[in-house]
Amino acid sequence: MAQLTMAKALNLAMREAMAEDPTVLILGQDVGQDEGVFRITEGLLKEFGPDRVVDFPVAESAIAGVSVGLCMAGFKPIAEMQFSGFGYHAFHQIENHASRFRNRTRGRFTCPMVVRMPYGAGIRAIEHHSESREAIWAHLPGLKVVIPSGPRNARALLRASIFDPDPVMFYEPKACYRAFKEEVPEQPETMEIGKAQVVRAGSDVTIISYGASMRPVLEAADELMEEYQIDAELIDLLSLVPLDTEAITASVKKTGRCVVVHEAPRNCGPAAEIIARIVENALMYLEAPVQRVTGYDLVMPFFNLERAYLPDSTKVITAVKEVVNF
Amino acid sequence: MAQLTMAKALNLAMREAMAEDPTVLILGQDVGQDEGVFRITEGLLKEFGPDRVVDFPVAESAIAGVSVGLCMAGFKPIAEMQFSGFGYHAFHQIENHASRFRNRTRGRFTCPMVVRMPYGAGIRAIEHHSESREAIWAHLPGLKVVIPSGPRNARALLRASIFDPDPVMFYEPKACYRAFKEEVPEQPETMEIGKAQVVRAGSDVTIISYGASMRPVLEAADELMEEYQIDAELIDLLSLVPLDTEAITASVKKTGRCVVVHEAPRNCGPAAEIIARIVENALMYLEAPVQRVTGYDLVMPFFNLERAYLPDSTKVITAVKEVVNF
């Protein structure tokens, strides 16, 4: 067991996968010599050489499209978009091809690729480096969308994604890269994609979140218990597609109350889908409207005004109190 | 008054706007000499000349990005994407620039542009020509998303969009281009963007839809009344951003039951947002779970298997009966 940051844990997952499977490759800007702008690919060029860790020109559509072609040629590419805000350049390649090749060719060609992208706010970065747009991928059939929240699940989920036979959009909460460490087992570990985790059982209200927002949620839960004796159950989704409807439903049936938290804007965001699933599966258990604590539907502010626009524990607590006192 | 198809009505709206305002331009593939692959720009090149109706090279990111620049230079471009399935190529230009310039420059530069795109199924077209992905735009702050359902509202909404001071994604249900005619007034008519229409009042259930799906919904409503004496209220949203929460809420408070219908896939689709708004504003009025009749979360099938995958009146009726008999 070792205490690792999420950055190191992701690095470990790639190192393990590449050592086991010679068809696993990494492509992206500055992933080789520079070891990634966040150092997530540290040491991998040295260990696996330039055929397998490829410093790519500044062309995101190409990173995605070339990865699709590499899949057809029998490889399992891990494509890195330097920031999720530049993944949009590859939207058409991913919609038109990565998500469709299996269906289009009735299984003859498939796209077992991962697109890794750091997302979210919290590092005082310049424009386009801080927004959360995972919902645009979650809406596209044929893609899975995975978002870890801590070192251990990051490593296990990245492993699962690399070996998943279908394309996975892997959103990495960059604010968590080095924010804390966790025990990570010696042996490669994997997790089933599509299973949420109840990270804390509770009886009064369900708080659902994922990725970077799990941290304010955990803080809020502590304070809710200490200050208000509100016992919150916390669900970490870990993947938006597939979304673990069973876990959501079971919890909401138990608590009757729910708050959903994410950094992404509200309109047509992940929380809307979660609420729709609750309505479909547990409406009659709901004792109060589900509250959304999300980014506002605003153009993501430059960093100086960023913090107040994000979910924080205060906002979560306010929403929970409203839901509980409804 | 004249009886026009939606194709002619859209054409009329552009002709009127161009005649009134010399800064209105059209850019797109085959919009000039060929008059548009759906003939929506018929006669406009002849009337306004090649400076104002521009046949563009095959480059969608350029159509969007050049339009952003034209806005800064004082023009009001109407950009046509030949099919919404090729609008993805422009996703980054629209997210990075069209949606952000006003905020970024605190109002110094704005993007009063319209991006017109035919969307949806029903014309037996080849791959990439039939899917519905309006939700990806609806999720982006800074954009409006407008979707007409008939000739008259198409003309009024396109006019409103052209003169709107902010960027509008204008999704045209191509299956409706020539499906039916409607009386359209002589004089230019406009509609406020963001207002839904109750196209039929009813008391038993609210059916919410927009665009091409309004037609099966109308059929279903007739049959529901005739066969089952279920009196459905129908809401045509006309715009997804802004979404008319008031109209939705008022209707659901009255009927207590709701079905949402669209061609787009379900996961993180527009129906999810509508359900979330209902939960936020009228939860305690809901007497049954809201049902979604939508495209399945599948890669859009090639046209031979397309019809069964789309909402039709049978599916709407089934859902309404379930909601009413809950």
Added chain:
Amino acid sequence: MPRGKIELENYVESLSILDAEGNVDSSLEPKLEPQELRKILRAMLLARRYDERMLKLQRQGRIGTYGPALGQEAASLGPAYVLSKNDWLVPSFREPAAMLYRGWPMERLILWWGGNEIGARTPDGVRDTPICVPVASQCLYGAGIAWGCKLRHDGTVAVCFVGDGGTSEGDFHEAMNVAGAFNLPLVCIIQNNQWAISLPRKKQSAATTLAQKAISYGFNGMQVDGNDILAMITAAGEAVDRARRGGGPTIIEAVTYRLGVHTTADDPKKYRTEEEVEQWKCRDPLSRFYKYLKKRGVLDDKARDVMEEEIGAEITAAVENAEKYEPDILEPFHHCFETMPNYLEAQLGEFRAYLDAASGGEGGASGQDNPALYRQVH
């Protein structure tokens, strides 16, 4: 040198071997055995007749919108002809000649245009990607495949096709630049058929040739008479050989002409003259090659008639086979992911219930098990 022209390392060549009368520049004439020449003619003729039949089927409503490749048979076949089985061919949508030659059963292509995914399922043993609709997007997976070839060090290469219009897309650029930067074994054939729907070639780009775009990427280009099968075979052969030997990519601009409509939804009278079309008809790749074969004594009219008859029968059989195909209405649920996730299971349940209701609520049978139901839902 403070000011002066820079001598470029890369260049563009032109190539044409066979003229419109079937006369050949014998210094450039490729050495091809008579049976090879007949095979080539047959492949071009097959593609031509297939196109003609497809246009008819479309008019009869038996397939959907169709995009013919009339007049582009040489440009598309030449590169396919020089590839070996283990090489990859990455078509756009005007390469039936290449695809049929590479081993696609014709019914698959018919089924593609009839709106069936099975038409995009590359036959086992064939290394082609299916028809690609988003213009130029295929260049990128073409580059990815070429990358795979390079990594495997097995001497295989990839050929990708794109239209003149496609060269304006960002994806074309990114693919070519990456191919150059990584010295990939990729040959890109630009089928310059003079039109991108209604936009003429000269409005697509101010570049005098499209071949010169190669210079931008640090490799060489060739502008070839795309209606001259001998030139296409020669040019593609050289480029493929070079790529195979690690010499990197090439752009070949095949100068050809779209003799027909863009697709059956298109009316070219709106934007081009009959005269222009007539002029290009005189440079038809098929009749030109046939004249050459006759002059060389490789084939006479009678042999050609026999060939035509065989081809006609082959096409008829393919149409019949295609029309026997009944798609499985449940199949899309099974091919979204390798393993169907829960939520799709649930949606499949919904869909089955819908099909059952449509079949009169008798339950059980659905979709392909019940063609009558299938048609009813349709």
Added chain:
Amino acid sequence: MPRGKIELENYVESLSILDAEGNVDSSLEPKLEPQELRKILRAMLLARRYDERMLKLQRQGRIGTYGPALGQEAASLGPAYVLSKNDWLVPSFREPAAMLYRGWPMERLILWWGGNEIGARTPDGVRDTPICVPVASQCLYGAGIAWGCKLRHDGTVAVCFVGDGGTSEGDFHEAMNVAGAFNLPLVCIIQNNQWAISLPRKKQSAATTLAQKAISYGFNGMQVDGNDILAMITAAGEAVDRARRGGGPTIIEAVTYRLGVHTTADDPKKYRTEEEVEQWKCRDPLSRFYKYLKKRGVLDDKARDVMEEEIGAEITAAVENAEKYEPDILEPFHHCFETMPNYLEAQLGEFRAYLDAASGGEGGASGQDNPALYRQVH
């Protein structure tokens, strides 16, 4: 000609006027009055000192990540110098020299890097677009602006900047191709500073020069010593004049060097050698130009010291001004759309309540009215 090289209509020129010792090729020397030469030096010096100060501010945590343009002052200033007020300048993110020269108050730029939108608000009367982050995306709105210039027939032009890395993006290609096809009055300056973060120029593209990319679009390119302000002024001046007269676009590759870090988040030791940096330091655009001015007797060390002092004071004042700025925390709600829609009004209500709660539930005051609260929320 059945086979042969094609003579290209477009070409690439090279230009360099001033050498590293400040010696000039007098046949190419532009005629500039002493006060103009001093103005140019001052503008370059200002940009250099601004960059240095920004690096300090970043280390002190007074701004966010910073991307300096050290060494690129000539490449960025030259094109700005030849523009008139009504022309448009479309920067990427390494053009502080150009932007300051065009009339951006320095505090705006400081505020931009401090994470404030006001830093992206082009001052009234200035026709520049703000700093652009997504690499090469600015080329497209640059082309759109140039289109607007053309439509207005007022002889205005647009200059856009992009990096060597940016030339690999699809947007660069689409912009240049459109500029060529529509003969737009657009001059594109490629600031080839040899690196795209850690990727060296030669791995970015196999093309020997980036200027030759112009050939792909049917116009001419020029590779210019980008550390030579006289060459940059001459090349940009010619290109701008040509564009103004309807002669269409030009690509100018300014060969320069990123003397500093990519951004303050970057560690160049990971990927490049000190020797390389040292070599380029000998070709510093500023010292070279200063040597020239001294030789011409336009400026002596003393005058330069005075200039340095003035500049130092100017920068200090700008930093002070910038640090006085208090952003209005509610502003994002007001600039999403011209008119705030209902749903944003509702979210603004939510946000106000949150701010009120954060200020101890006293209600009323929020955001900018209450800097203490503002800091608390922050």
